[in-house]
Amino acid sequence: MIEKWSHHSILGFTDSETVMLDLDDMSFRSVKYWALRTMNWFQLGGFIILRSSDRCYHVVFDRKVSWTQNMTVVAWVSLLSHNKDLHRWLEMQCIKQASTLRIGPKRDKGSPRIVSRYGEQDGQIAGFLKYRRMIKRIMKNMGEMD
Amino acid sequence: MSKKIAIYGVYETKARVPVPQRYLKKRRAYSYMRKGKQIKVAAGKQRYWRKVMRTKKVEAKGRYEFTGRGKDLYKAIAKAHTYMPRDYVEVPAKEFLEKPEEYGVRGEWVDREVESP
Numbered sequence: 001m002i003e004k005w006s007h008h009s010i011l012g013f014t015d016s017e018t019v020m021l022d023l024d025d026m027s028f029r030s031v032k033y034w035a036l037r038t039m040n041w042f043q044l045g046g047f048i049i050l051r052s053s054d055r056c057y058h059v060v061f062d063r064k065v066s067w068t069q070n071m072t073v074v075a076w077v078s079l080l081s082h083n084k085d086l087h088r089w090l091e092m093q094c095i096k097q098a099s100t101l102r103i104g105p106k107r108d109k110g111s112p113r114i115v116s117r118y119g120e121q122d123g124q125i126a127g128f129l130k131y132r133r134m135i136k137r138i139m140k141n142m143g144e145m146d
Numbered sequence: 147m148s149k150k151i152a153i154y155g156v157y158e159t160k161a162r163v164p165v166p167q168r169y170l171k172k173r174r175a176y177s178y179m180r181k182g183k184q185i186k187v188a189a190g191k192q193r194y195w196r197k198v199m200r201t202k203k204v205e206a207k208g209r210y211e212f213t214g215r216g217k218d219l220y221k222a223i224a225k226a227h228t229y230m231p232r233d234y235v236e237v238p239a240k241e242f243l244e245k246p247e248e249y250g251v252r253g254e255w256v257d258r259e260v261e262s263p
Binding site for chain 2: 011012013014106134
């Protein structure tokens, strides 16, 4: 368990070609339903679900997409799920023109944990996990230095 | 390259900011005319506010988006704990390491509530 990050900054992963969702205030059952439905509708190959805190989940899909397609998928989920937090998150991503998910801890919340995997995992998910490992290694090394 | 590492949050830094300060202005002649008699020196002073520039500790939000290879990213993240981002900074880690003062200001990250990225 790597929770040695004593700094107050937050580390995250940003990508415009990976479909990522930030689903807050939702049960795990609903998150899995929306992840499966989105994957089937847009043929995204597979997904992983990460639990960031209580009733807050992140979803990362496997297929590489363009930025326009990415926003189409997120807007579709936001519209159908009626999740206000997701809508707000979508607006913030549109401003940056890239999606970001948290990797490191934030105040009293720990790092997001993988809770579910489904379908193909060797595309964008592999890339996401590679960066996640790298960020965790950096956090561990910096924590040991302090 | 579309994949980046984001480092963001709230930080404290020293900056020159406008601060309101109270000044006194003598209004003897003006007061004399209005009230029809000579008044005391203290009563004839008018107080007013002026905004002056001071160096103060201020809180600000910022965000780095680093691209690059592992070693450069590691060094850039370590450096990002001394140099705070000026708003939204998207920069290759290597370039940031060469001239960190160009992209950031000295300060330190503070523990505050930050919205989802």
